[in-house]
Amino acid sequence: MISRRDFLKRTAGTALFVGGACGTIAPSAKAYTLRSKPKLVSQIATICEMCKANCPMVASLYKDGTIRLAGNRNNPIHGPALCSRGLAATRLLNHPDRLKFPMRRVGGRGQGRWQRISWDDAVQEIGRNIRKTFATRGGDGLALFAGGRSARHIKSFFTNLGCSNISDSSADRSRFIRALGYGTTFGTVPDPALVNLEGSRCVVLLGTPIGENVLVPQVRQFSKALARDDTQLVVVDPRFSAAAAKAQHHLPIKPGTDTALILCWINYIIENELFDRNFVEQSCLGFAELMDHVAPYTLERTATITDLPKAHIAGVAEIMGQAGAATTIVPGNHLSWYGNDVSRVRAGAILSALLGALPQSGEELFDFTATSKPVDVARVLGRIRSADIGVVGIWGQNLVQSESPSYFVTKALRDAKFVFCTDIFPSETSLYADIILPEASFLERDDFCKTWTAQDRKVIAGSFKVRDPLFGARPPFDIVAKIASASDLGDRFSSGSVKSLHELDAKGLDTNLPGLRRAGGVVVQRVSLAEAELVPGINDEVLDDARLEEKDPFLPPVQTFKTPSGKVELASSWLGHNGYETLPEYAEPLPVPEGFIRLVSGRCPVHTLTRTSGNSWLNHEIAENVLWLSEVGAATYGVKHGQRVRLESSDGLKSIGLIEVLVTPGIRDDCCYASHGFGNLSPLMSEGYNQGFSVSRLLSRSRKDPVSGVCGLRDIFVRPVRG
Ligand code: SF4
Known part of the structure; x- marks a missing residue:
């Protein structure tokens, strides 16, 4: 080490x-x-x-x-x-807090008192509970909260049991909302980590905290974009973020009004003929409806809604118009803000389309045949509390921090009939488990390959075991196979070996595992013409080269999109067909209660939410979050820079740990800010325990997005109270 x-x-x-x-x-x-x-x-x-x-x-x-x-x-x-x-x-690997062996709960739920048991006893107990529940209620009597690459096998097993109560909070809040926003417009869904910023002349970040949320490929592109003299960076954020510090244009918007701003930009760009008329006429549907729809978003009205100067709103629209197709509105991650999020993301997609700025690189196709929404977590938690769900599986998720309101999660887990949890560390959620299983980390197991497509290249990477699992930890496939077998439902889980699954996976990607190993873990394939044409942003030169290579130089330029109409749908036929508004709507944010300010939140560059808060090396860099407060805010609440305070929410929730106040001109007077990833309340974690505070624990109300069904996480109103 x-x-x-x-x-x-x-x-x-x-x-x-x-x-x-x-x-x-x-x-x-x-x-x-x-x-x-x-x-x-x-x-x-x-x-x-x-x-x-x-x-x-x-x-x-x-x-x-x-x-x-x-x-x-x-x-x-x-x-x-x-x-x-x-x-x-x-x-x-060798962290002292790591879960080392299977354990059975011996204390009350939430106390985290367990005794060591054998793997056989642990999986038999889980299997017995699954069997019993399945026999009476089928798959609907089970629930699973699981995310990350290691959860693939348990998701597959529960799905095969007919369980639809499966939640992957992180995917729902990011990929699912992005898919509905971009997929219904273009038919494809961009990967925000792979967006080509280097080639952009205008980069627009709407609350996307690049630099504070560090994704290596994205930061790499961002750095290249910043290095160019001819790239304009526009950051829309209520605070002066790390990215805002690099921007030519920072718009400190009133929180929750971003959709109105984008609709106004669309209106301005149409009124001032700044859009790509050829592209819109040839490749887009719904322009006339869009024009009428955005007409009310005048500069005057939008300036009032967003609390931004008219000249700044118009100035940025002009910059985007000049950059045209070289404008990139970064799609973003973690998009569940105020419960009207698909509209906001879709408005960004439509604005991009008007400029002829098509999503680039890494897209997946939107599934227009899919009808299911993410599971209604509040409903599932209610069913767990009432014992209507008999078995709760938790796999690598810290529900207490990721789902809201967290007190509702803990109540449900306290009342649950049976809970098993698989993880690497004893998170605060795992404290509620009846049986806890230690999982091998990614360094201790083989896994499936992963692919990315950027421009004309497809990269395939292998995931090979670096060392054998330490202590009593096991790889996820082995754990699920044992649970499936112990529940007498082994036929519902993969009959092959994990090795054969990985080999099949590699074969499906036109490679093989020994070849991948020999190639140093990564092979790069040229994207075929057919595949390249599925990627709308891929540049024409690449396509022309590919056509020549495939000896069909007479193929006409293709501008078809994978939407039902084959065009970019400014007004979405799919949304209309499914009973939703075809164009994005602005919904006002909830009013801030008297005496409180809005708490906005973001990311910390060295932590991945609470999953890394126990890592001593990372804690050495940033051990707790701080509360950004303006001078006016500090004076209003009588607190000073450097003072440690508690936060009290408008619904009476209080932060447990104390948080240091950072008085700064870098935030609006009507809000305060803190990053996620802190306030872990698992006493079994010797590092990170009760350091800083948890933003999500203060959340008690949230609005549900009408299209995605995903609840927003940013309607939190607080006041600092001296500790
Ligand atoms: S945590 Fe790992 S996967 Fe994520 S950006 Fe850093 S190096 Fe890449």
């Missing part, structure tokens, strides 16, 4: 953003010097699972047992760098 001191050496000096909020990308192992370098034994390629970017990485194993991680140099998309979290992944 490398020491914390070594780790800091590797991440130091490469800060991309100066000031309090820094995103660091560490150099690869080349820049790393050791006092005495042990002998290298082998190098193994794998995929980082410290966040959803899943950067390909290479683990170097040394004779003294040390493992060092670096980015995979063969990978043209992510580049040869990892962020601090990726580099700190080896800390997962």
